[in-house]
Amino acid sequence: MRRGIAATALVASLALTATACGGDSDSGDTAGPVTITWWDTSNATNEAPTYKALVKEFEAANKGIKVKYVNVPFDQAQNKFDTAAGSKGAPDLLRSEVGWTPAFAKKGFFLPLDGTEALAEQDKFKPNLIEQAKYEGKTYGVPFTTDTLALVYNKELYKKAGVEAPKTWDDLKKAAATIKDKTGVDGYWGSTQAYYAQPFLYGEGTDTVDVDAKKITVTSPEAKKAYGTWKSLFSGKGLHKADTTADAYAHIQEAFVSGKVASIIQGPWEITNFYKGSAFKDKNNLGIATVPAGSSGKAGAPTGGHNLSVYAGSDEAHQKAALKFVQFMTSAKAQETIALKNATLPTRDDAYTAEVKADPGIAGYQTVLAAAQPRPELPEYSSLWGPLDTELNSIAGGKKSLDKGLSDAEVAIAKLVPDFSK
Numbered sequence: 001m002r003r004g005i006a007a008t009a010l011v012a013s014l015a016l017t018a019t020a021c022g023g024d025s026d027s028g029d030t031a032g033p034v035t036i037t038w039w040d041t042s043n044a045t046n047e048a049p050t051y052k053a054l055v056k057e058f059e060a061a062n063k064g065i066k067v068k069y070v071n072v073p074f075d076q077a078q079n080k081f082d083t084a085a086g087s088k089g090a091p092d093l094l095r096s097e098v099g100w101t102p103a104f105a106k107k108g109f110f111l112p113l114d115g116t117e118a119l120a121e122q123d124k125f126k127p128n129l130i131e132q133a134k135y136e137g138k139t140y141g142v143p144f145t146t147d148t149l150a151l152v153y154n155k156e157l158y159k160k161a162g163v164e165a166p167k168t169w170d171d172l173k174k175a176a177a178t179i180k181d182k183t184g185v186d187g188y189w190g191s192t193q194a195y196y197a198q199p200f201l202y203g204e205g206t207d208t209v210d211v212d213a214k215k216i217t218v219t220s221p222e223a224k225k226a227y228g229t230w231k232s233l234f235s236g237k238g239l240h241k242a243d244t245t246a247d248a249y250a251h252i253q254e255a256f257v258s259g260k261v262a263s264i265i266q267g268p269w270e271i272t273n274f275y276k277g278s279a280f281k282d283k284n285n286l287g288i289a290t291v292p293a294g295s296s297g298k299a300g301a302p303t304g305g306h307n308l309s310v311y312a313g314s315d316e317a318h319q320k321a322a323l324k325f326v327q328f329m330t331s332a333k334a335q336e337t338i339a340l341k342n343a344t345l346p347t348r349d350d351a352y353t354a355e356v357k358a359d360p361g362i363a364g365y366q367t368v369l370a371a372a373q374p375r376p377e378l379p380e381y382s383s384l385w386g387p388l389d390t391e392l393n394s395i396a397g398g399k400k401s402l403d404k405g406l407s408d409a410e411v412a413i414a415k416l417v418p419d420f421s422k
Contacts, residue, residue: 034321035066036314037091041077041306042342046272050341051329058328065321085109088313092322096141096309098132098375099382104309105135106379111310111319112138118310118326124348125330132374133307141307142330143347145338148372149199149301150365152256153263153287154279157183161262165289167299169203169229172263172292176238179262189240189252189261190233192396194388196265199301200226202373203294208384208413211376214420216413218388219406226294227392227402234396242396265291267304271343271361288364290371300371305347345369380416387412 038055042048048071055067070091072080078100084090085104096104104110113119119142122130129143151172153165158175161182166172176187190196201207206222209215217223234242240261243251253270255261257277274280293299308326310319328334335351338344345365346352357363375381387409395405410422 033064033066034317035068036093036318036321036325037068037070038093038325039070039072039077039081039091039095041072041074041095041097044071044073047342047344050338054329054334054337058325061328062321062324065324067325081109082107085311085313090311090313092311092314092318093325094309094311095144096307097382098141098303098305098307101133101141101307101309102135102377102381103379105138105140109312110140111312112140113142113310113323113326114139116323117320118142118308118323118330120327121331121348124332124350126347126349126369128303128372128374129305129347132303132377135377135379141309142326144306144308144330145344146303146305146347146369147267147269147345148303148365148369149196149265149267149291150368151263151289151291152266152274153289154256154259155285155287156279157185157259157262158287161187165287166292169200169233169292169294173233173236173239176262177236178238180238183262185259186240186255186261187238188233188263189255190230190242191252191265192242192244192248192389192393194385194392195302197227197230197388197392198385199265199291199299200230200294202300202302203229203292203296203298205294205296205298207376208388209376209378209381209417209420211378211381214417216410216417216420216422218413219403219410219422224402224406227395227406229294230392231395231402244393244397263287265301268343268345268361268365271359271365274361283360286360286364288361288368290368300373301368303369303372303374305345378417383416384413387416 040051052069055069081090081094125143129146133139133141157179161179163175163178166175172188179187204222204226206217206220208218210217233239252264256264257274257279259279274286275283280286290299291301308329310322332348332350335346335348336353336356339346339356352366391405391409394400395402
């Protein structure tokens with residue numbers, strides 16, 4: 001513990017030489033309580049109450065620290081923090097989406113956490129989650145919540161059809177047809193969103209970009225094959241046609257939870273909503289499997305979630321308090337509490353207690369985390385899905401050919417990573 005605090009002081013002093021003190025906190029007067037500000041980006045109704053309760057627990061155990069909790073809408077938080085940090089008025093702590101972490105680290109807004117109290121138990125966290133909290137070899141966040149995509153399915157419908165969870169996309173096509181024949185409902189409904197198409201790329205051993213080679217690969221033969229497979233799952237017996245409307249996400253989710261479609265690809269953020277559906281009144285009817293593999297034999301989905309990151313512009317007293325709070329919120333005990341209350345996935349294995357794993361949704365998603373792939377260390381990476389969202393929707397809707405859509409996506413991506421070759 002002492003070694004961590006000493007390292008914190010050193011890192012903080014270095015940060016202060018490059019960045020002025022933050023303006024969204026009390027002064028660094030150590031004579032009285034230190035008040036740190038935390039911007040939480042979680043769902044204000046379903047998740048925030050758990051975090052507020054943990055804040056009170058932390059304050060009770062740390063009389064010299066107060067936490068000003070602020071819930072900031074997720075879709076506004078990135079730009080809001082960017083603006084605040086640029087004017088040296090950011091909060092001491094941010095619940096940072098994993099894609100934001102390297103981007104803010106690149107700008108110098110986040111404090112490196114290596115050797116600090118916040119990462120004193122680094123070996124307890126899943127290695128792929130630590131990896132995606134890094135930028136240029138340094139760690140800028142502690143994994144707070146995690147997620148990935150899985151093939152979720154209705155066990156009852158699969159049993160009636162006499163099929164098992166598919167291992168490959170070809171298996172999924174065959175299963176969907178059988179489910180349609182045996183039960184009358186579609187076996188699978190896919191999404192046109194780029195994030196949900198990412199597993200198809202992994203299945204062909206590729207991605208939208210090759211970070212090491214600094215090359216855009218969205219039109220490579222492997223990527224075209226991946227997106228070709230993705231597109232093929234919108235037509236055929238038991239395969240629901242593409243929904244290109246603005247409400248597609250809600251339509252797909254509602255069809256699944258009401259038993260009108262047997263399987264979809266979805267993340268653990270919907271666990272509690274699965275259970276609210278008529279098809280999953282019995283929670284054990286929810287099947288969860290790793291997304292099917294592509295022709296390369298590889299299967300997996302992107303790792304998502306959030307880190308807790310500390311603002312580099314806060315003074316040393318606030319940074320020390322923030323680091324202590326981060327350690328508390330990412331402890332095994334706090335992670336277990338969050339999982340039990342919010343049905344989210346812990347980021348450390350020792351928080352998957354018997355009580356946590358009694359939830360079949362959490363237990364199921366834990367099994368697919370091993371195949372999850374961390375995002376590359378590229379600040380612009382998450383923004384690459386924007387152009388693809390537009391183009392894949394056009395491709396799925398028949399407005400553009402696969403080649404034309406991917407070519408247009410390549411042009412748009414090139415503007416986001418201008419130093420990458422095509």
